[in-house]
Amino acid sequence: MKNFNLEKIVRENIRNMKPYASARSEFDGKANVFLDANENSFGSATIELYNRYPDPLQKKLRQKIAVIKKVKDSQLFLGNGSDEPIDLLIRASCDPGVHNIIIMPPTYGMYEVAAAINNVEIKKVDLTTAFEIDTEKVLTAVDEKTRIIFICSPNNPTGNVMNQNAIKEILNNFNGLVVVDEAYIDFALDKTIVGELSAYPNLVVLQTFSKAWGLAALRLGLCVASEEIIDLLNKIKSPYNINTATACLVSEALDDDSFIKKTVSNIISERKNLALKLSQLEQVEKVFESDANFLLVKMNQAEELYRYLMECGIIVRNRSHEKHCEGCLRITIGTKEENEKLINTIKEFKK
Ligand SMILES: *Cc1c(COP(=O)(O)O)cnc(C)c1O
Numbered sequence: 001m002k003n004f005n006l007e008k009i010v011r012e013n014i015r016n017m018k019p020y021a022s023a024r025s026e027f028d029g030k031a032n033v034f035l036d037a038n039e040n041s042f043g044s045a046t047i048e049l050y051n052r053y054p055d056p057l058q059k060k061l062r063q064k065i066a067v068i069k070k071v072k073d074s075q076l077f078l079g080n081g082s083d084e085p086i087d088l089l090i091r092a093s094c095d096p097g098v099h100n101i102i103i104m105p106p107t108y109g110m111y112e113v114a115a116a117i118n119n120v121e122i123k124k125v126d127l128t129t130a131f132e133i134d135t136e137k138v139l140t141a142v143d144e145k146t147r148i149i150f151i152c153s154p155n156n157p158t159g160n161v162m163n164q165n166a167i168k169e170i171l172n173n174f175n176g177l178v179v180v181d182e183a184y185i186d187f188a189l190d191k192t193i194v195g196e197l198s199a200y201p202n203l204v205v206l207q208t209f210s211k212a213w214g215l216a217a218l219r220l221g222l223c224v225a226s227e228e229i230i231d232l233l234n235k236i237k238s239p240y241n242i243n244t245a246t247a248c249l250v251s252e253a254l255d256d257d258s259f260i261k262k263t264v265s266n267i268i269s270e271r272k273n274l275a276l277k278l279s280q281l282e283q284v285e286k287v288f289e290s291d292a293n294f295l296l297v298k299m300n301q302a303e304e305l306y307r308y309l310m311e312c313g314i315i316v317r318n319r320s321h322e323k324h325c326e327g328c329l330r331i332t333i334g335t336k337e338e339n340e341k342l343i344n345t346i347k348e349f350k351k
Contacts, residue, residue: 001175004202006228009093009147009176014236022239025056054244057234061247064254065222069207071194074227077234080241082183082208082221086150087114088233089179089204089223093147094120101148102141104133106157106322108181111150121145126323131158131288133166139173148177153193154184157319157330159290161191171200177229179204184292186212186264191291194224201226209250211293212264218246267293267333274331274339281346285327294332302327305349312345 007015023037035041037053044051058078066073079085090101096119103111104127115122123146125138138149149170153162162180171178182205185192194205204225210216220242223233253259275287278297283305286298299305302320306329309316317330334342 001172001200001202004175004200006201006226006232010232011091011093011095014092014232017235019235020239022053022056024053025239048245050244052244054240054242054247056239058242058247061242061251064251068254069194069222069224071197071224072227075197075224075230077223077225077230077237078242079221079223079233079237081210081219082181082206082223083110083114084221084237084241085204085206085223085233086110086179086181087117088236089148089177090114090118090120092232092236093177094118096120099145099147100143101150102138102146103150104138104152106131106155106319106325107150107152108156108183127155127158129324131155131160131324133162133170135166135169138170142174142176146174146176148179149174150179150181152181152183153191154182154188154291156183156292157294157317157322157325157328158296159184159288159292159294161188161291164191164193167193168196168200171196171203174202177202177204179206181206183208184211186260187268187293188291197224197226201228204229209253212260212267213253214259214263215250215253218249220246220250270336270339271295271333273336274333274343277339277343278331278346281343283346283349294330296325296328296330298327299329300327301349302329305329305346308349309342309345314342314345316342 027036040051043049062073062076062078066076077085100121100123101115102123102125105124112122123141125134125141128134151162151167154160180193182192185207197203206223208221275295278284279287283299284297285300288296306318319325319328319330
């Protein structure tokens with residue numbers, strides 16, 4: 001959308017409000033006596049010191065991540081998981097009980113939950129049975145109250161990357177935010193849409209450290225978009241949303257890309273291996289193509305198999321009640337040993 005105007009889709013109260021001014025955001029000069037934030041000047045109840053509030057805008061960490069993601073740090077928002085920007089984007093643009101968002105089932109559950117919490121209507125336009133975007137239906141579903149279209153690519157739970165031309169058609173024809181959730185993009189980096197940010201002022205891309213980086217417990221998600229959109233998110237986020245422990249540990253992780261390189265390649269090769277082994281089992285009807293760290297697998301007795309696996313101590317995700325996913329289980333790629341155990345356990349499943 002060339003004449004996209006962010007102002008027009010920001011809620012009036014958000015546009016008019018003044019953000020919270022924290023002690024650390026009011027003072028960022030040099031000092032060595034900090035008596036401004038009611039912190040504990042004597043130290044922390046832990047060995048490591050955590051008595052000082054963190055940088056509200058995570059300047060250093062953002063600069064470091066921006067280099068790796070090849071974007072400007074002003075185009076980067078850091079969140080307490082990518083679930084935080086999902087919620088903030090809805091809260092910034094949708095008046096409760098007035099505006100709506102569009103999602104494309106089967107997809108990630110948090111868009112719907114975040115909208116429901118905010119009393120924002122959810123319009124569902126199913127993906128096709130081949131799990132592709134039905135562009136025409138999506139654009140027809142848009143009305144004057146539609147503020148956000150969520151696209152998950154690679155999609156959870158189906159694993160496929162969405163056609164980039166379909167995404168661009170939506171970007172070109174929708175005068176609201178198009179949020180592309182790339183939580184699994186590190187497994188298919190050449191397919192990221194981040195390179196299109198300068199062409200589309202209404203594009204917002206979400207990524208996370210929870211999957212390929214193996215840092216789910218630290219809760220760090222990121223949102224890449226125009227500087228204007230990033231400023232908006234920073235205006236309404238809670239002041240110290242990224243804690244110091246997370247910032248330090250992630251910063252450390254960024255210094256060495258050998259882990260992510262090695263594990264992404266391991267996971268991709270295990271995925272291929274597991275897909276092949278699964279497809280040879282009589283209990284399996286179909287293994288869907290995946291660009292992520294999981295496989296969607298259609299079983300001939302999904303419910304029974306799911307319960308049987310659970311009794312054997314193997315937990316997978318039952319997705320058989322999701323749109324177009326009848327009989328499907330979602331299986332995360334495990335280690336070689338875990339995958340072998342899964343295959344051998346399924347082989348023992350009596351029909
Ligand atoms: C796992 C997942 C996320 C959650 O990411 P966090 O950064 O851990 O909050 C977001 N989107 C999708 C599609 C996911 O599967």
